[in-house]
Amino acid sequence: MKKSEDPRLVATRNTALDAAIEILRMEGVLAVTHGAVSAKTGVSRSTLYRHWPDIVQLRNDAFKRAATPPKIAAKTNGPLHADLSWMLGILMSALNETQWGQIAPQVMAAAATDDDAKLVINDFMSERMATVRAVFEAANQRGELAEGAPIEGLIETAISVPYFRKIIAGLPLDHEWLEGHVDMICALALKK
Amino acid sequence: MKKSEDPRLVATRNTALDAAIEILRMEGVLAVTHGAVSAKTGVSRSTLYRHWPDIVQLRNDAFKRAATPPKIAAKTNGPLHADLSWMLGILMSALNETQWGQIAPQVMAAAATDDDAKLVINDFMSERMATVRAVFEAANQRGELAEGAPIEGLIETAISVPYFRKIIAGLPLDHEWLEGHVDMICALALKK
DNA sequence: CCCCTTATAGAACATTTTGTTGCGAATCCT
DNA sequence: AGGATTCGCAACAAAATGTTCTATAAGGGG
Numbered sequence: 177m178k179k180s181e182d183p184r185l186v187a188t189r190n191t192a193l194d195a196a197i198e199i200l201r202m203e204g205v206l207a208v209t210h211g212a213v214s215a216k217t218g219v220s221r222s223t224l225y226r227h228w229p230d231i232v233q234l235r236n237d238a239f240k241r242a243a244t245p246p247k248i249a250a251k252t253n254g255p256l257h258a259d260l261s262w263m264l265g266i267l268m269s270a271l272n273e274t275q276w277g278q279i280a281p282q283v284m285a286a287a288a289t290d291d292d293a294k295l296v297i298n299d300f301m302s303e304r305m306a307t308v309r310a311v312f313e314a315a316n317q318r319g320e321l322a323e324g325a326p327i328e329g330l331i332e333t334a335i336s337v338p339y340f341r342k343i344i345a346g347l348p349l350d351h352e353w354l355e356g357h358v359d360m361i362c363a364l365a366l367k368k
Numbered sequence: 369m370k371k372s373e374d375p376r377l378v379a380t381r382n383t384a385l386d387a388a389i390e391i392l393r394m395e396g397v398l399a400v401t402h403g404a405v406s407a408k409t410g411v412s413r414s415t416l417y418r419h420w421p422d423i424v425q426l427r428n429d430a431f432k433r434a435a436t437p438p439k440i441a442a443k444t445n446g447p448l449h450a451d452l453s454w455m456l457g458i459l460m461s462a463l464n465e466t467q468w469g470q471i472a473p474q475v476m477a478a479a480a481t482d483d484d485a486k487l488v489i490n491d492f493m494s495e496r497m498a499t500v501r502a503v504f505e506a507a508n509q510r511g512e513l514a515e516g517a518p519i520e521g522l523i524e525t526a527i528s529v530p531y532f533r534k535i536i537a538g539l540p541l542d543h544e545w546l547e548g549h550v551d552m553i554c555a556l557a558l559k560k
Numbered sequence: 561c562c563c564c565t566t567a568t569a570g571a572a573c574a575t576t577t578t579g580t581t582g583c584g585a586a587t588c589c590t
Numbered sequence: 591a592g593g594a595t596t597c598g599c600a601a602c603a604a605a606a607t608g609t610t611c612t613a614t615a616a617g618g619g620g
Contacts, residue, residue: 182566182567182616182617182618183616184566184567184568184615184616184617185566185567188568202481203481204477204478204480204481204482205397205398205477206397206398209606209607210606210607210608211606211607218569219568219569220568220569220570221569221570221607221608222568222569222570222571222608222609222610223567223568223569225607225608225609226567226568229608231607278480280536281476281477281479281480282477282480284473284476284477284535284536285396285397285473285474285476285477285478286396286477287473287538288396288473288474289394289395289396290396294538297536297537297538298537298538301536301537326548326551326552326555329529329548329549329552330552332529332532332533333525333528333529333552335532336525336528336529336531336532336533336536337521337524337525337528337529337532339528339532339536340524340527340528340531340532341524341528343476343536344472344476344489344493344528344531344535344536345489345490345493346479346486346489346490356518356521357521359518360518360521360522360525360556363518363556364552364555364556374587374588374589374595374596375587375588376586376587376588376595376596376597377595377596380596380597401577401578402578402579403577403578410598411597411598412597412598412599413578413579413598413599414579414580414581414597414598414599414600415596415597415598417578417579417580418596418597421579423578
């Protein structure tokens, strides 16, 4: 009973948003306009205006599309050090290599004045936090964690530092750094 | 021998940049244009164009002006827990209450495509990092630190988490949270 | 396979924003 | 007081931003 979507709609939608993401990466939010996307894709301006009457909507859709994370199955079979290295290694790769790492700052900035963009971030973040939390809870189940370890703080720390380094401070994320980071967290989390 | 600056120059400069900062806070980088600043200040467009032929320069100047931090004398008389609470409390206030907290995300985003903006961030960050580092080094001098404590990682953690919470995750920074944060860091840093 | 619906490209247009230039008036510096 | 500089303003030119219409093409249902 559901009428299938006109393939022309999804086609223009996809090509337009892909172009928008590309522009976003190379030149920043400022440059994402109906005109620019039209020029890059061949999709006519009038069509773009029909799809996204407001430029903000177009940008937000591009954000959402770019933010869609590769689903990561949490590794929770322990030990904690291994699980964390695994998970944070993936996060690190995502920040280094995928669109998200380049676009995230733009979304952050947009979130300051736009609630929709804020939602995109919140969704993305809470998902990542939940994944890391699962790792800690599994370690707790196995009885690896020290008495009274500040789990919430550790989860936050695990994620904060790589994001800070990459997005705010512009510092590199490599395996050597990751090793030290995980060591530090484990020093606090594990039984002595 | 140094020729004093024409007061008219500094006057227009200041009013223009203050307006630019205000626009930046309320509506984001996108909205900072010669036209908008002119409308808000009464300074004529032609004058603004004479001062900043390129809009990017205007925005960067606004960034720099907004990023100028209140100089904070480092508290390094110990003990570490007290010093850290003091320093991070100030950082927290700055993020919560000053222009910087609202504008930082915009600068981050601009930094993705603009090297000048990147410089603004780097300057600001390295100064803050240095301040926190001084706190740790003083504690080390006093012999408070545990053997082999990962000082660099701790410095990074101390600053990363508040920035992450405020700018990336949009979580609140309050004194209760701060207490836990400092506790966690001290648990790793101090002798048992 | 044909007909009806829907989406698109393109052009033509109005509107707004963005730069540029020249000049008289006001302000500053010496 | 006099010469230089800066300002505001108005008149422009150029480009970007929206809007609307029409012919064409593509899809979907019967």
